[in-house]
Amino acid sequence: MSAISNPMDHGHDHGHEPGLHHQYEDMAQQSETYIVGMWTFLVSEVMFFGALFLIYTLYRWNYQLDFYIAHEHLDVKLGAINTTVLLFSSFTMVMAVQSAQLKNRLKVMGYLAVTVLCACTFLVIKYFEYKSKFADHLYPGAGFADDAVKAFGNHALENGHVAVNMNHAQLFYGLYFGMTGLHALHIIVGIGVIISLIRLWFNRANTVIHDYVPTEMVGLYWHFVDLVWIFLFPLFYLMPLPR
């Protein structure tokens, strides 16, 4: 990201192309290095979320039925809409990168703006989802899901008694808030990054107009954030009844 934050870093003694930083020999080297750096960063991000997915897998394996009942409260429709929104934003991001390759400045800014719009839509929907969880006391802690039927529907009942293990349901919601929360944080960071990218394009900054790679780097990040959600959605929302 460092390459994007300050386009005005010039004033080195040797002459070079605009947009080329002093430590590189030529634009090709600079672009390749950016790409390697970005992918390396994404590898570390995979490890970051990887640990969370590992924890989720382990607990879901251990507490299959409780996780199933706890997941009943999640709204599949809203989740699906959010998935579509993010997938569409990935599409507009691809179009933005292609427009950057074609050096079509207005199109880049347009597509990036749509991407930001999608990201905000995602967050708004997420806000309403969280709100309904809080309303039913599904946040872990004392008084968790005091009305189990209201929270999880009739699945929670067996012969008139609450069958779901509330402790394990708390684990589920701990993971839900932790993982979707960190994902939402990545979306918020992404919005910030994309907006600064739009600003650079708007200012015709050398960093972005001579080389599409900085735009592509933001694109890679955005696809990664999208991809995390592609895993989160089925894991949390689309659970089959355990046999």
Added chain:
Amino acid sequence: MSSPAITKGELKNQPQNEEVNYLNVEHTISSWLLTGDHKRIAMLYLVSASFFFFLGSIAAGLIRFELTSPAGVVLESETYNKIFSAHGIIMIFQFLVPAIPAILGNFLLPLMIGARDLAFPRLNLASWYMFMVGGALILIGMIGGGVDTGWTFYTPYSSMYSNTQVTLVLVGIFISGFSSITTGINFVATIHKMRAPGMTWFRLPLFVWAMYSTSLLMILGTPVVAITLLLVVFERLFKLPIFSPELGGDPVLFQHLFWFYSHPAVYIMILPAFGIISELIANFSRKRIFGYHFVAFSSIAIAGLGFLVWGHHMFISSQSMYESIVFSLISFLVAVPSAIKIFNWTTTMYKGNIRLQSPMIYAIGFLGIFTVGGLTGLFLGGTGTDVHLTATYFVVAHFHYVMVGGTLLGFLGGLHYWWPKMTGRLYNDGIAKVNAVIVFIGFNLTFFPQFILGWMGMPRRYHYYYFAPEFQAYHIMSTLGSSVLGFGLILPAFYLTMSLINGKKSGPNPWGAHGLEWETASPPPTSNFLETPIVLDEVYDFDPVSEHEQDMKDLDKWESTTDHQSFPTEDHH
């Protein structure tokens, strides 16, 4: 410089006006705090990491003082817990992990591969700020109440019970961890894409290979511990139950995730030292390193195997016996690449033209100490002996042999070796040699008795041992040794600083060493090389014939002068 190939570019890379270099090009404070120059950032790291090392050492001194009497001396149990936690946390996260990569690696990596800077200079600066912010949070936590969990933060104690500043310190470590990740990303991109023309992968100095392996560990391991510690923070702050046993969470899962990073972290600390030792052994034996490819790939092998052995920290947890057997077997495998290194270094010295200057004395000390540290690791990797030795001073002694005797000695050797390059000044090599011996003696006196103590049953993290007063002799020996070691660690601060004031000016290559970093001025100009170097010769390409002739000349000169403390190879140019 005797080898014809390496002299190429030497003249044109010496600036016309020698006064302009990265140190004196600008003098304002903001020119340091906002610099993108990897050499200046390395200096920032040097100063700040030394500060953290100083704090960690004070804690170590308190621990050793407390243990001179079977009943303890000054500290309460609670205070003692906070002191040893502070020692571990500061030393590991704020010194050992960043020390060699962020100080020497930062400074040398671009120089060694013939680049003008690291790939992402501003990211590099950002990493220093993250290191400082993380460090500041850790210190605020330490001052504002301390932490009593030990550096391992085992749940559920850290997540549910400890009433100390765990949250603040964990956030600090989290931020500091990102400084390590960004350094790793920077190094990987730099090594892949910024090498000078002709600098092929197998012409890379072994220090660069070590940095590459270290970076892989930083990139793959650090995020895991970051999220794990963050989950503990979430559990403390937001009551998100992840490791809570009372809700069905698994506190041992924390240990798995923690050691998934923290065992590789041990290699983050030791691999850079391996890299330094390879440089020192080759250049002070004046020989091409024996088995270059094996030394290079053994670093990668250690990095790879390092991710598969974390369970050997958990033999006495609830981990399955069969799991332990597998972890134990793989742990033994780590001995193979480590031994390859030791044997190759020894073989490099065999019939070499060994020059016993101060960096080489550190390197030789390293060989002995690391061998002891490595071999005692086998005791702890075996499931049977480990059950007897877990959480005793044997473990403490083992990892100090690797971390202090390995990493710290490697760091000191490297600092002495590259000091003339970093500052352009020569220090007094006579004092430095004596100091290397002091450190070696002090170190062994401190930690060897701890092996015996541990074997006899002295538990770690206890501040008294009235149940076994016979341990006192060993504890006093250890404390005495730590004073000697402490003296040996303070002394360099003085004579190295003195060299800045009255040290002789160093030429580009005071040791007559091989490597691109020695072809540019000392200290290097801001852009490292005035012209991008082209590499035509192999790494450590010492020519045996001219080495012999040079050695005879040096011997004559050395015998004819009374000043035996100067650098014999200084006047090669």
